[in-house]
Amino acid sequence: xxxxxxxxxxxxxxxxxxxxxxxxxxxxxxxxxxxxxxxxxxxxxxxxxxxxxxxxxxxxxxxxxxxxxxxxxxxxxxxxxxxxxxxxxxxxxxxxxxxxxxxxxxxxxxxxxxxxxxxxxxxxxxxxxxxxxxxxxxxxxxxxxxxxxxxxxxxxxxxxxxxxxxxxxxxxxxxxxxxxxxxxxxxxxxxxxxxxxxxxxxxxxxxxxxxxxxxxxxxxxxxxxxxxxxxxxxxxxxxxxxx
Amino acid sequence: xxxxxxxxxxxxxxxxxxxxxxxxxxxxxxxxxxxxxxxxxxxxxxxxxxxxxxxxxxxxxxxxxxxxxxxxxxxxxxxxxxxxxxxxxxxxxxxxxxxxxxxxxxxxxxxxxxxxxxxxxxxxxxxxxxxxxxxxxxxxxxxxxxxxxxxxxxxxxxxxxxxxxxxxxxxxxxxxxxxxxxxxxxxxxxxxxxxxxxxxxxxxxxxxxxxxxxxxxxxxxxxxxxxxxxxxxxxxxxxxxxx
DNA sequence: GAGGCGCAGATTGCATGCAAGAAACTGCAG
DNA sequence: CTGCAGTTTCTTGCATGCAATCTGCGCCTC
Numbered sequence: 001x002x003x004x005x006x007x008x009x010x011x012x013x014x015x016x017x018x019x020x021x022x023x024x025x026x027x028x029x030x031x032x033x034x035x036x037x038x039x040x041x042x043x044x045x046x047x048x049x050x051x052x053x054x055x056x057x058x059x060x061x062x063x064x065x066x067x068x069x070x071x072x073x074x075x076x077x078x079x080x081x082x083x084x085x086x087x088x089x090x091x092x093x094x095x096x097x098x099x100x101x102x103x104x105x106x107x108x109x110x111x112x113x114x115x116x117x118x119x120x121x122x123x124x125x126x127x128x129x130x131x132x133x134x135x136x137x138x139x140x141x142x143x144x145x146x147x148x149x150x151x152x153x154x155x156x157x158x159x160x161x162x163x164x165x166x167x168x169x170x171x172x173x174x175x176x177x178x179x180x181x182x183x184x185x186x187x188x189x190x191x192x193x194x195x196x197x198x199x200x201x202x203x204x205x206x207x208x209x210x211x212x213x214x215x216x217x218x219x220x221x222x223x224x225x226x227x228x229x230x231x232x233x234x235x236x237x238x239x240x241x242x243x
Numbered sequence: 244x245x246x247x248x249x250x251x252x253x254x255x256x257x258x259x260x261x262x263x264x265x266x267x268x269x270x271x272x273x274x275x276x277x278x279x280x281x282x283x284x285x286x287x288x289x290x291x292x293x294x295x296x297x298x299x300x301x302x303x304x305x306x307x308x309x310x311x312x313x314x315x316x317x318x319x320x321x322x323x324x325x326x327x328x329x330x331x332x333x334x335x336x337x338x339x340x341x342x343x344x345x346x347x348x349x350x351x352x353x354x355x356x357x358x359x360x361x362x363x364x365x366x367x368x369x370x371x372x373x374x375x376x377x378x379x380x381x382x383x384x385x386x387x388x389x390x391x392x393x394x395x396x397x398x399x400x401x402x403x404x405x406x407x408x409x410x411x412x413x414x415x416x417x418x419x420x421x422x423x424x425x426x427x428x429x430x431x432x433x434x435x436x437x438x439x440x441x442x443x444x445x446x447x448x449x450x451x452x453x454x455x456x457x458x459x460x461x462x463x464x465x466x467x468x469x470x471x472x473x474x475x476x477x478x479x480x481x482x483x484x485x486x
Numbered sequence: 487g488a489g490g491c492g493c494a495g496a497t498t499g500c501a502t503g504c505a506a507g508a509a510a511c512t513g514c515a516g
Numbered sequence: 517c518t519g520c521a522g523t524t525t526c527t528t529g530c531a532t533g534c535a536a537t538c539t540g541c542g543c544c545t546c
Contacts, residue, residue, distance in 0.1 A: 002303050002499060028527070039501050044528090048288075052295050054394070060245055061507060061528065073390055080391040083330045087323065147316055148323040148402075151297070152395045159391075245529060271497070282531050287498090304498060304537055 001049070008038050009046040016055055016066060017160055019238030023068035027056065053158045055239075068241040069160060071222060075215040077162035082211020084153050085137065086204040088144035089191060093200040101143055105192055108136040112185045120181060126171045129181065136188060137164040160236025161218060169234060170217045172225065180217060184210070244292070251281050252289040259298055259309060260403055262481030266311035270299065296401045298482075311484040312403060314465060318458040320405035325454020327396050328380065329447040331387035332434060336443040344386055348435055351379040355428050363424060369414045372424065379431060380407040403479025404461060412477060413460045415468065423460060427453070 001009070012032060020035070021027060033043035047064050050056045056064040097105075111132050120129055141150050157163035167184075171177045187210040194203035222240055244252070255275060263278070264270060276286035290307050293299045299307040340348075354375050363372055384393050400406035410427075414420045430453040437446035465483055 001301070004500075030527080041500055041502085045291075045500095048291075052292075058244070062509095063528065076389045077391040080327070080330065080389065080395060083326065084323070084395075087326045146319045146323065148320040148399055148405075152323065152327075152398065155395065155398060156391055162391075247530075273497080284530055284532085288530095305539095306498065 004038070005042060005045050005049075008036050008042045009049045011036050012043075012046045013050055013053070013055065014235075016050065017235040017239070021066045023066050023239055023241065025066050026062075027064045027066065029063065054155075055158070055160075066239065069239050070241050070243070071219050074159070074161050074222070074240065075219045077156050077159050078215040078218060079211055081153055081156045081162060081164075082208055082214070084149050084156075085140065085211065086207040088141050088146065088149050088153075089195060089207050090200040090204040091144045091146060092140065093195045093198050093203040096198050097143060097195060102192070102196055105136065105139055105143070105195075108132050108139070109185070109189060109192065112188065116181060116185060120171070120178070126168060129171065130165050130168050133167055133184070134163075134165040140191075160239050161222070166218065166236070167214070169225070169237075170214075170221050172221070172234075183213070187213075247281070248285060248288050248292075251279050251285045252292045254279050255286075255289045256293055256296070256298065257478075259293065260478040260482070264309045266309050266482055266484065268309050269305075270307045270309065272306065297398075298401070298403075309482065312482050313484050313486070314462050317402070317404050317465070317483065318462045320399050320402050321458040321461060322454055324396055324399045324405060324407075325451055325457070327392050327399075328383065328454065329450040331384050331389065331392050331396075332438060332450050333443040333447040334387045334389060335383065336438045336441050336446040339441050340386060340438060345435070345439055348379065348382055348386070348438075351375050351382070352428070352432055352435065355431065359424060359428060363414070363421070369411065372414065373408050373411050376410055376427070377406075377408040383434075403482050404465070409461070409479070410457070412468070412480075413457075413464050415464070415477070426456070430456075 015021065015035065027047065029040050029043050029047070032047060033040045036043060036046070038046075047056060047058075051058045051064060055067055057067050058064045112129070115125055115129050115132065118125060120126060141153055144150075157165075160166075161169060170180060187206055191203055191206045191210070194200075194206060222237070223242065225234070225237070258264065258278065270290065272283050272286050272290070275290060276283045279286060279289070281289075290299060290301075294301045294307060298310055300310050301307045355372070358368055358372050358375065361368060363369060384396055387393075400408075403409075404412060413423055430449055434446055434449050434453070437443075437449060465480070466485065468477070468480070
């Protein structure tokens with residue numbers, strides 16, 4: 001993808017996630033081109049890219065529509081990501097990880113503890129937590145050294161609210177979020193413990209449950225949040241169909 | 244995708260899998276357009292599609308190259324597909340399957356037994372076996388009713404020699420193939436037995452091992468076959484790098 | 487003789503134009 | 517007033533053309 005195309009695709013993706021187009025809304029090339037201030041060709045190519053990412057549905061000779069996601073689809077996607085990550089940590093644990101790799105992973109735990117100590121209050125701390133979480137998950141995938149897993153996880157993470165960084169969503173429920181974060185951190189600790197001890201099956205089980213809880217939280221928080229706080233600009237929320 | 248584009252993409256994919264272009268070979272739009280007898284635009288779009296499928300690598304301003312696949316990548320992809328299928332059968336088993344769905348699956352077993360009885364000799368019987376195998380695997384995925392799994396499996400199955408129908412590859416080793424087929428059939432039987440008994444964990448374990456053996460066979464047969472019989476037109480073999 | 491520079495050919499990236507197909511409108515008949 | 521057919525308008529799908537970029541080669545310099 002060339003630079004211009006990449007920019008256009010990114011802008012369109014952002015616009016869709018931000019809810020600039022309603023779910024099921026038909027998207028005309030011209031309208032997109034004018035919104036993005038690009039030519040019809042670039043708009044067309046960007047739409048084609050987002051179609052392959054799963055954000056748009058294309059009907060031959062009739063252009064594209066914005067895909068609406070059900071709660072089930074989102075929860076399913078998170079569980080599948082969890083299963084893939086479980087496989088990844090199993091592979092890492094079974095193969096064994098040298099000290100440098102392990103300490104790199106553990107540095108994420110240290111940062112998490114620091115953030116927890118400060119209470120994870122405020123938007124900045126939340127962002128830091130999200131980055132920490134994403135970094136840890138990415139590093140585990142990378143350590144697994146399995147391209148098929150990496151590709152599949154990246155694909156799933158393109159869906160709204162299905163990526164590891166979508167925990168931002170769950171951090172707005174201030175009441176439960178402290179508990180959720182501690183619980184999540186505990187999972188991460190035991191995960192790395194299992195990896196270090198080369199307990200592949202245990203590591204996989206922890207990861208699977210980690211994802212399962214994440215899917216549950218996402219589902220629950222979405223059902224609560226999406227009508228009231230979606231307007232606040234939580235990315236992707238407007239694509240969710242609550243039925 | 245429009246009709247013409249789909250045709251062009253299919254033709255190019257076939258050409259690549261058939262080895263019309265060598266791995267790492269640079270692919271010029273003009274050359275592709277002339278080969279496919281289409282305009283440069285369609286060639287370009289088809290290349291872009293295959294890039295997203297993973298058959299081509301694109302470098303900005305420098306066009307595309309045919310991707311070369313290592314034995315590890317192929318074996319990894321099969322194992323990941325197996326893990327996803329394991330999750331699928333676990334879900335099916337845990338949720339339980341009504342009689343009609345179950346008997347639909349079992350009809351594949353009946354066909355397999357018929358084919359085994361005839362010895363699975365000849366190209367036609369092999370094709371029938373491949374179709375049976377693919378049908379069974381597809382039906383299990385479908386029964387899981389999980390879009391994320393279906394999408395991920397479809398994506399992986401686009402890679403050469405990673406799909407369920409790539410067992411065609413293993414059927415050319417006449418000596419071992421009878422045993423392999425019986426063993427595979429036995430897996431399928433126990434798989435459906437576990438599903439019927441709602442033994443999710445058992446079903447998943449069987450599927451995982453089924454895939455693991457499949458990955459091993461593929462790896463072994465490829466290492467043997469690809470230099471001698473690749474020329475015979477086994478699709479995708481020419482994309483494999485043996486080092 | 488080796489290495490850097492610049493120019494010409496080749497190749498990609500993007501814009502515009504045109505034709506085929508779908509949607510919408512109008513007019514008419516029932 | 518409603519349903520339907522013909523026509524018009526709009527939208528997409530594809531081809532072609534042009535500009536920007538890259539590649540390879542020859543030349544010059546050191």
